[in-house]
Amino acid sequence: MSGLVAASYILPLTLIRRERAFPVQGRVLVRQGETVNPQTVVAEADLAPEHVLLNVAAALGVPPQKAASLLQCQEGERLTEGDVIAETPSKLFRKTFRSPASGTVVMLQGGKVLLRKEKDATPLRAVYPGTVVDIVEDRGVVIENTGALVQAAWGNGRSTYGVLRVVADSADAPLTSDRLDVSLRGSILVAGRCTEEEVFALASEISLRGLVLGSIPSRLAGIARKTPFPVLLTEGFGNLPMNAAAFELLGTSDGREASLNAQPYNFHRGTRPEVFLPLPASGQLIPPMPRELAPDDMVRVVSAPHRGEIGYVVRVLSEPHKFPNGIRAAAAVIRFAEEKQAIIPVANLQIIR
Amino acid sequence: MAAIETTSDSLLALDIGAITTRALFFDVVNGQYRFVAAGSAPTTAGAPFHNVLEGAHMAIDDLQRITGRRLLADDATVIIPSLSPGEGVDGMVTTLSAGAPLKTVVIGLLEDVSVASAHRLVKSIHARLVDTFTLSDRRSLETRLDALLRLRPDLVIVTGGTENGASVSVSRLLEPLRLALRLMPPEERPQILFAGNSALQEKISTIFEDTARVWLAPNVRPALDEEQIAAAHTILARALREHYIRRLSGLQELDAWSGGVTMPAATAQGRMVRFLSLDDPSKGVLAVDMGASSITVTAAFQGRQYLGAYTDLGLGPQAAGVTRGDPHATLLPWLTLPLEADTVRDYVFNKTLQPAALPLTEEETAIEYAMARYALHRAAHRLLRDMYAQGTNDTAGVPELFPPVEPIIITGGIFTQTANLGKALLTALDGLQPTGITTILLDRYNLTTALGAAASINPALAVQAMDSTMFIRLGLVVAPISIARPGTPVLKVQLTDNESGETLKGEVKQGGLAVLPLPPGRRGTLRLQPLYRTDIGLGAGRKAAYEVSGSALGIVIDARGRPLRLHKDMARRQEMYKKWLWHLGH
Structure with missing residues (x-):
């Protein structure tokens, strides 16, 4: 490993x-x-967009193809609530379809208008x-x-x-x-x-x-x-x-x-x-990168026993170590405070510096 | 089975797991394909590398160190084909279980019919179901459109309509998806798998050809009472390959070296198990891979495969989810030490933060194994439930139990990281609760998965390497089913060592676990005589005699009952667990 x-x-x-x-x-x-x-x-x-599909043809009572020709907006156009979307040409019985909300027209198709409602964008x-x-x-x-x-x-x-x-x-x-x-x-x-x-x-x-x-x-x-x-x-x-x-x-x-x-x-x-x-710094710094464990590395133990303790690598064992509970894993000898030492699985260590 | 010709091709199998990347080397030894060695390294899909190639290089480098064989060229590419003895390899395959599960939306007509089949299809891959649209969905078209835009699925599975059945309803259900695809930037668009009424395939292709990658699969529900998932799964595996090649840096190079043979690990395991199940028509085969990101359980019977890849049951980052709301209450029936609720919950929560960390203390080991046994039991139970739902005959007649299988192959960290083989076996027995007579094999390097992928380019290798002694034979398990009261003798057992002639005899009582040692390499004769209509997988009261091979733990008679009911009293449960482990030699 x-x-x-x-x-x-x-x-x-x-x-x-x-x-x-x-x-x-x-x-x-x-x-x-x-x-x-x-x-x-x-x-x-806009992380949670809201759309409304407007069936203009049905609202005006005309076939979809006819409705398409009556549309007064284009894809990408911004509408405010009440803006005219489509209107029949008749002067006597004129029917007007208005936008129910402010938003942007994102699609026009078959006498239908897909409107993305205006919302505050997430910063x-x-x-x-x-x-x-x-x-x-x-x-x-x-x-x-x-x-x-x-x-x-x-x-x-x-x-x-x-x-x-x-x-x-x-x-x-x-x-x-x-x-x-x-x-x-x-x-x-x-x-x-x-x-x-x-x-x-x-x-x-x-x-x-x-x-x-x-x-x-x-x-x-x-x-x-x-x-x-x-x-x-x-x-x-x-x-x-x-x-x-x-x-x-x-x-x-x-x-x-x-x-x-x-x-x-x-x-x-x-x-x-x-x-x-x-902090201001002078000279060239490079972001830290993971690497193989080596003697004198400062490490933190992330699992019991010794969880949370900081120590230094004494040596990395060349063969997997068998722990008392039967786990067999790559391991290292770690020196803690007061010269106390323990063998810890490499999987339970994090290099911190 | 027909003989397959051996070529001289060596093979490198790369298995990129959630935590570990393994490089496995297979070659011809004495005229037979053999597993030679394995190298490993941490998987580097995440920060700071964000490139699986790094981990692959390190694993192959480790393999080079172990074998002394040069596999990487100076430009860090794998040397394919081999140039001379000791240099390069003739072929390569890659299997994968790293990377976030695919966020998947299912669109289908009826919840209990095609949608249920689609859900089972989702469970057979490294995926997470995030939403389902059906005919009975009361949400408006706009709400469903917004859900798609908010969820940003990686994959949409469309089913519905039996063959020559509904088509108009399916088309109507697709409208939110059609609109969503037009609104999504091209790089965010999901792949679409259509596995519904085949009469609609051309129409589906036409609707989506300009906006999405469409995969067409045979109908998962050709008739109301018929389900066919396997073919769709095969197509889906190809969709997954494309997805991860786009999402995981470095995978494209590995895929190129592998000649396009990059396969989801679950698919590869499934292929191998299905293949093995053809060997003995009287019994199925079962395999389990307990990984950090998922548990995969595959059962196959005469080529019929049932596969569950449960991404919510992995023992790593999802550990808190595995145990649901209250880890202590959930794990209590499986715990073998009296532990405070806070101790259990803290460990489970920390496991999600340090998924690779190994338990060392008695307390943490108890929690880890309780979690493993519970998670495995849930995974097995889910697969069995799905097998039942499919109306298959490949069940034991009891919803909670598998029928007799031979063998059971187990792999994954919880089994392979312990030198305590008894604990590994007991975990498998408690989780899977096999019935009848079966051999438990420990697959230390997840070779089953590697060979499942290898079979597509070198079938001979898959056959021969699988035949060899590449697994640790943990034990031959006899698990009788009996309605006798605990303490009642249910089985007379006699084991004769063929070499020494030594004979062990005894009676096993209901509720007990007994072990008859027969070391690896030895052969023996096992005679089993059920009492009181006890069934050892052959029918109530039927006795049997077998020639058996030795194994690490010997012959294990697990008469603890099926389904297994662990003692409710902690002290008693603790005592029993220790006793069982002691019987198993640890």
Whole structure:
């Protein structure tokens, strides 16, 4: 088995390139080379179009072919509610067919008109400040920037940008509702873990902008999903502290601005939720790439035992290792704090730096 | 079976799974095709590579390291055909289960007739049903049009009309699709598979020829009481190939090296199982692949194939969906350790975030195997339900059970990553609940799938390599069906080792699991005498004697009952599970 290992990066300074694009065709609103801030709308699209099929022929009481000749609109034309779509020529018994809604004529066929109703387009914000280095045709952009990056395990699908406020003295400190007050309004909170349901309700009340935690119990997953601001978990579900590397980076970033993209982990695309803190950098940086595990790599363990612990690779075993429960897998010897060592399956490791 | 000529062609089979890409090498050894070695690497369909070629290169590279054979040229292409001994390969095939399942919409007339058949067709491929339009659909044309534009399906399956039956209704149902295709950008348009009234084929082609890729398949429901899915499945496999070539970077190159033989893994497994089922007309064949992204179960009887590829039952990113709303409540009957609800739910939710991670602790191992047994049971149950719905005679007469099959081939991480063969066997027994007498074979490298694809370019290889000892024989399982009360003797067993002459005798009681060791390479004579009208797959009370081969775990008498009812009390269940594992040598 090739020793290529999954990666979830925690990097104090790196180069990122992030695609911000719709899955459907829309309109790109920025140009290549343009500098964008997190609030910049880079593209817009109609994600849930609504159409209405107007049977003009039936409404006017004429054959379809005749109706086609009476149409006063063209494909692509914008109509407002009440605009005339077709009219019979008779002066005495003139019949007029008007548009029931504002929208765009998308198709004319056999005396019928297909109208796409006018709706506010869904905006796509940049979320990441930086430079547009590429345009994804009709869908979005690729943004590039330098800064610190903390990739995580779970996100509730929302995104924001704001100032980080660290409300935990340690990676293990629980976030309780008594730590929340109005002075935190509009900030992105960083804390170790949270087991209280009330925290989410209170955080919504004081209009928190985001929440970065080590873990929450899975029974709170539904609440976190419905929370109106982004929630991101560095470790996942359970009662685990934030891993030391992430806390070291985020814990010392109080007052710094950060992009919080809590997109859910996508197994097929391999994308992860993350916190990005823009920083100026000099010199050439390249985005991190996955590679084979090697001695001295800093890794995080993603499964018990040692789940959430940070360690360093001592050596990668040349043969699959048989674990006490019968699992046989490619493995590595990992050194944790206080020189404690353990053999961990490669599948349970993530390179973080 | 007719003899098939052996050529000297070697073969590279690439299997791109959701998590792992495998490169398998087959060659002629002593005049017979043999599996030689396997290399593997992580699949690289997702970030940051977004190119399956990377993982393929790494897997082939791993294979080169193991075999010492040079397969990749300096320009990183596979050397085809072989140039000299130890260099290159004569042919290549690719199988695929990576990539997001195809979002599929079904359009058909009647829910219980052609639409039901179309749904079964969807379940036979790596797909996810996102909507169905039928005659009884009360939604307006516009609503259905908007649904198509919002859902952006990859595939639309159109069925309806028996042969010489309805045609006007089918055409009317297609109107939202016709409009949607005109409004979609060309690169977002779904492929269309028409598998309805064949009289409509020309019309369908005409309607959609300018807007979509149309595949025409034989009617899945030629008559109200007749279903034919297999032919449509074959056409659908070709549609899938085209879809993934467009969606997965790097697959086009692999497909070119494979001479166009890129096949969905489920299709390939199905082909091989169907082929194997022709060998013994008295029994069917069953195969299971438990992957991260889906569970595939294939049963075949004299060439009649029943295939279910359940993309919602994979043990990876869908783990939370497998266990539905409450993982603890769902898995409780299958758990063998008393665990808190939070512990179970946390593990299942985290499994969706780290699908490749392996369980190591006693608690996590218990949850993982509970999930596997439950998911396999659901997959088997669904296939059986569909077999029943098709009105086939290939069932055991009991909706929950398969008829006797020989053999059962199991593959997938949950079976192959454990060195504890007893646990692998018990998982298969609990999930599938076979009846009668059957051999359980462990396919460590998913060779069944590779050979299913290989059969299309080298049938001799598929036949000979399958005949060889490429599987681990886990055990010969005897699963009697009896209505006796637990604790009542239901089977007298006698096993004589033909070499040593040593004989083991005993009675197996209802509810028990017993093992008679017969190591691999040894042969023995097994005599079975059912008691109290117990059925070992031959009819109530009928006894039998067999020449049997040895296996890793020996002869396993699974008299725990069919359907299997695990004890409701956790302590008792835990005790029983430990006891069964102990019997199985672990």
